[in-house]
Amino acid sequence: MTTTAPARVDRSSTAGTRPLSTMLYRRPRLRLAGLLAIPMVWLVGVYIFSLAMMLVTAFWVTDPFTSKVKPGFTLDNFASIFTTPAYLATSLRTLGIALAVTVVCALFAVPLGIFMAKIASPWLRGVLAVAITLPLWAGYLVKILAMRITFTEEGFFNWALAPLGITGPGFSIVTVILTLTYLWFPYMAVPVYTAIRQIPVNLFDASADMGAKSWTTIRTVVLPLIKPALLAGSIFTFSLSLGDFIAARFVGGSTQMIGSIIASNINLNPPMAAAFSVVPIVFVLLYLFAVRKSGALRNL
Amino acid sequence: MSVTDTVAEPSAPSKASGTAGLQTSGVTLRGVTKRFGDFTAVADLDLDVRPGEFFSMLGPSGSGKTTVLRMIAGFEPVTEGSISLGGADVTALAPFDRDVNTVFQDYALFPHLSIADNVAYGLKVRKVAKAERARAVQRALEQVRLSSVAERLPHQLSGGQRQRIALARALVLKPKVLLLDEPLGALDKQLREEMQVELKQIQREVGITFIFVTHDQEEALTLSDRVAVFNNGKVEQVGSPVEVYEQPATEFVAGFLGVSNLVGPEHASRIAGIDRLISIRPERVRLLPADAQLASDEAGVAATVVETVYTGANTRTIVETAEGLRLIASRQNDHRPGLSAGAQRGDRVVAAWTRDHASVVP
Numbered sequence: 241m242t243t244t245a246p247a248r249v250d251r252s253s254t255a256g257t258r259p260l261s262t263m264l265y266r267r268p269r270l271r272l273a274g275l276l277a278i279p280m281v282w283l284v285g286v287y288i289f290s291l292a293m294m295l296v297t298a299f300w301v302t303d304p305f306t307s308k309v310k311p312g313f314t315l316d317n318f319a320s321i322f323t324t325p326a327y328l329a330t331s332l333r334t335l336g337i338a339l340a341v342t343v344v345c346a347l348f349a350v351p352l353g354i355f356m357a358k359i360a361s362p363w364l365r366g367v368l369a370v371a372i373t374l375p376l377w378a379g380y381l382v383k384i385l386a387m388r389i390t391f392t393e394e395g396f397f398n399w400a401l402a403p404l405g406i407t408g409p410g411f412s413i414v415t416v417i418l419t420l421t422y423l424w425f426p427y428m429a430v431p432v433y434t435a436i437r438q439i440p441v442n443l444f445d446a447s448a449d450m451g452a453k454s455w456t457t458i459r460t461v462v463l464p465l466i467k468p469a470l471l472a473g474s475i476f477t478f479s480l481s482l483g484d485f486i487a488a489r490f491v492g493g494s495t496q497m498i499g500s501i502i503a504s505n506i507n508l509n510p511p512m513a514a515a516f517s518v519v520p521i522v523f524v525l526l527y528l529f530a531v532r533k534s535g536a537l538r539n540l
Numbered sequence: 541m542s543v544t545d546t547v548a549e550p551s552a553p554s555k556a557s558g559t560a561g562l563q564t565s566g567v568t569l570r571g572v573t574k575r576f577g578d579f580t581a582v583a584d585l586d587l588d589v590r591p592g593e594f595f596s597m598l599g600p601s602g603s604g605k606t607t608v609l610r611m612i613a614g615f616e617p618v619t620e621g622s623i624s625l626g627g628a629d630v631t632a633l634a635p636f637d638r639d640v641n642t643v644f645q646d647y648a649l650f651p652h653l654s655i656a657d658n659v660a661y662g663l664k665v666r667k668v669a670k671a672e673r674a675r676a677v678q679r680a681l682e683q684v685r686l687s688s689v690a691e692r693l694p695h696q697l698s699g700g701q702r703q704r705i706a707l708a709r710a711l712v713l714k715p716k717v718l719l720l721d722e723p724l725g726a727l728d729k730q731l732r733e734e735m736q737v738e739l740k741q742i743q744r745e746v747g748i749t750f751i752f753v754t755h756d757q758e759e760a761l762t763l764s765d766r767v768a769v770f771n772n773g774k775v776e777q778v779g780s781p782v783e784v785y786e787q788p789a790t791e792f793v794a795g796f797l798g799v800s801n802l803v804g805p806e807h808a809s810r811i812a813g814i815d816r817l818i819s820i821r822p823e824r825v826r827l828l829p830a831d832a833q834l835a836s837d838e839a840g841v842a843a844t845v846v847e848t849v850y851t852g853a854n855t856r857t858i859v860e861t862a863e864g865l866r867l868i869a870s871r872q873n874d875h876r877p878g879l880s881a882g883a884q885r886g887d888r889v890v891a892a893w894t895r896d897h898a899s900v901v902p
Contacts, residue, residue, distance in 0.1 A: 442648035445615050448635040449642045450662030450713060460661075464652045 298514035309510055317515035327501065331519050334498040337413065338481035338523070341420040342474045345428035348421075349473065353433040354462065358441060372429045375422060384490050387419040391491060411493035419487045424480050428473035435469035436462065471531050478527055482520040564748040565626025565639075565716040566591040567612060572621035574607050574773075581607045583773045585621070589717075589751060594743050596752045596760040599770030600796070605753045608770075609719050612751065613642045626716060636665075640717040641710035645725055647702045649694040655705055656681070656690040662713045680712035681705075683742065700731045707742065717749040724759065736762055757797045761785060769793045785821075787899050794819040794901055799868060801825065802901070807865045812839035817901045822870035824897040827857060830888040840892030843867065845883045857883055859891050867891045 264271045301312045321327045352372075356365050375383055388411075390396045397408025409415045439462065447457040463470075485499025498519055505513035567589040574582040582604040589595045597605040610616040612623060614635035622631045630638050641662075649658050656677050663673045681687045684704035694702060703723060710718055723739075724732045740763055743750045754760050760767045761781040768778045769792070777789035788794035794802055801820045809815040827845075834840045843859035846866075850873075857869045869891060883889055 440646070440648065442644050442646060443650060445613075445635070446642070446644060446648035446650075447661070448615070449613060449640075450709070451636045451665045452661075453634075453636055456665055460665075461650060 294514045294517060297511050298518060300511045302509045302511055307508060317511050318518070320512070321516060321519060326496075327516070330496050330501055331498060333413070333496070334482060334520070335523055337417055337420065337497065338478050340417045341424060341481040342428075342477045344417065344421045345425050345477045346432075346470055346474065348425065349429045349432040350436075350458070350462070350466070350470075352429065353436040353466075354458070356433055357436040357439075358444065369433075372433075373426050376426050380423070380486070383423055384419065384486055387415065387422060387487075388491050391415045391418075411491050411495075413492065413495045416487050416492040416495050416497075419491050420477075420481045420484060423484075423487070424477040427476035427480070428470075431469040431473045432466055435466040439465055471534075475524075475528065475531065479520070479524045482523055563714065563716055564591050566749060567717055567751065568624045568627075569608070569612075570622050570624075572608070572611065572623060573619045574604070574611060574616060575619045581773055582611070585773075585775060587768060587775065587778070589749060590766075591626070592747055592749055593765040594740070594750045594752065594763055596754060596764040596767045597770055598754055598757060598760040598767050598796075600755055603770035604773040605755075605768075605770045606721060609642075609721055609751065609753050612717070613640055613719050614638050639715055640719055641713050641715040642719040642721060643703075643706045643710050643723045645722045647694075647706040649702060649705060649709070651694055653693075654690065655686070655692050655694065655697070658694065658705060659709045659712055661709065666713075676712050680708040683711065683745070684708045699727050700735060703727065703735060704738075707739075711742070711746060715748065717751060720750060720752045722753055722755070724754075724756075732759070739763065761797070769796060771796070788819055788901060791817060791819075791901055794899075799870075801867045803865065803867075803898075807841075807861075807863065810863075811841045812895060812898060814898075814900060818898045819901050820867075820893050820898045822856065822868040823872075824893050825867055825869035826892050827859065827869050827871075827883050828890040828892050830890060832890050832892070834890070834892055837895050838892050839895050839898070840890045841865070841867075843889055843891045845885055845887045845889060848883060848885065859883075859889060861891075 264274065297309070298317055299313050299315070301310050301314050301316070302308070303310060321331065352368070356368050360368065391408060391410060392398075393410070395408070398410070401408050409418070443461055443465075444457060447461050452460065483499060485497055485503050488495045488497040488500050489503075498516060502513045502516050505516065567587070569585055569587040572582060572585040572587075573580065585604075585608065587608070597608060599605045607616060611618050614630070614633060614637075618631060622629055624630060625639060649655075650661065653661065659677045659680050660673050663676055668676070677690070678687065681690055684707055686701060686704055686708070689697060689701060689705075694705070697705065703726075706723070720739075724735050727735060736759060739750075752760070752763060761784075764781055766778060766780055767784050769776045769784060771792045777784050777793045779787075779789075784793060785797050788797065788800070791802060794800040799822050801822060803811065803818045803820065805815050805817055808818045812818065828834075828840065830842065832840075841861050843861045843865075845857055846860050847858040849856040849858075852873070854870050854872055857871070858866060859869065860866050
């Protein structure tokens, strides 16, 4: 202790050359404020504020004749979500689509992840990694267009299935699910693959050694160990699917999603659009709550 | 070891049950070859492991010993040849259909399962009833003296404890043969020596065949009934620890098992009158005064001390003859070495050994 004392004296004597740094060093709160000023302006000023404004708007009313939005307080916008059969059906349909996309993504991601992480040669692994992340590099509309061309009336599926006497899914809810799976699959595949890579290969050997066949090993060793990754991926696939409307518009035929209704109300009836925007938020919050309850977030 | 070990029950209640339904078998390998692409890891190997013995496969890394173990377990398919277990050909069987279990180098405990669930894993897979499973797990944990940690997770255990859980997890399935892949490799020296004693005890208790892979020659000699020395995918020698140490069959075995003085034919014929490669262990080489008379059963050669190394229990002295032959002599420090004791650098000595202590390397 005695040997450090002179060193401290030395340092404070040179502090006068950098007054700003010295001041910040002496005042930790000021330092913290400097660090957080810009992100907080963004987060609170733009991000939270606009979200709050939207929620407030949901309680306002639209003049049915002039389509002018008037501040006020009404629960009618929210009530109509439940009382209008089309709105309620659309909410539930969207929830179903988002869950289906999540399940399909997981069903693809787990076997693919096991193959990539534990079986594929490094070369093949690289090729697959590029293939999986490829959708992230292309524009959103480009991918929708690709799916549209593939599933259209004279598209690949109908052409390929025609000799068998059946037609492809066409533009329907199935195609919406497939398109959203295509769009969001990387968000599931990447964390799942990463998690599987981290499982020591010895655990697979040990499981087989003790008598477990492949399926038992996947169920009792792989799935429990990658559960956090599956849930992290599912939060993306689920919430991104809930908010989408472009897929429904271009490959969904008559399929409507929550986004479709919000989009059609944005100009006509902003308070209604705002009220409907709360629905996916509630779904995501409920989902996060369920995930949290399962205890999986502790490992994230 | 840790406090929990001493708290655990000191008796070994599993002894009776362990020997009652004793089921073990030998392992026979015939013409086993393993190639990875162009690389031949194991070449045309014949090996007979006897039922109930502690058999070690010893060799440097890359010598093929672990590959042989993995082929016996069924993790690696054989390229050519056959493996049989107690007379039954298992070459084509998957790991889960073979009556062998493995203790892995880094334990391979399931990190998401409690210790009890780890030990119960194989029984659960085999659909053993819950009550019976619990009893078997309890017995297995007692056998390795770790009943107190049943509810913990693997990462909460020390390396030595994890090692013993891996052992319990394999033994609870009552395999006919237990395969151990460098199981003590990750432990520090002191713990490793304790575990060696324990492993030997457990092997005697359960009475089944242990096939043990190691690169540590001392460990192999300490534990084994028989040792197979591997080099470059081939077995150089199989024999009891005394045989492989005292009568190394090849130059490699002589050099790999401890330190050995290998004396080439030209020196050997001059010094000992044998026109062959001979091997003499350092502890058999005595350093006599330069004018000492050799007895008729002794061979020896004049040399100069070039280095002495004090290693605590022993002192090692390196001498060199006028012809450039270097020999190492090791002497136990059974006296208190003073300044006058032992040879000094530059001293003229005679390095001598009893003739039948030198073994001819074929």
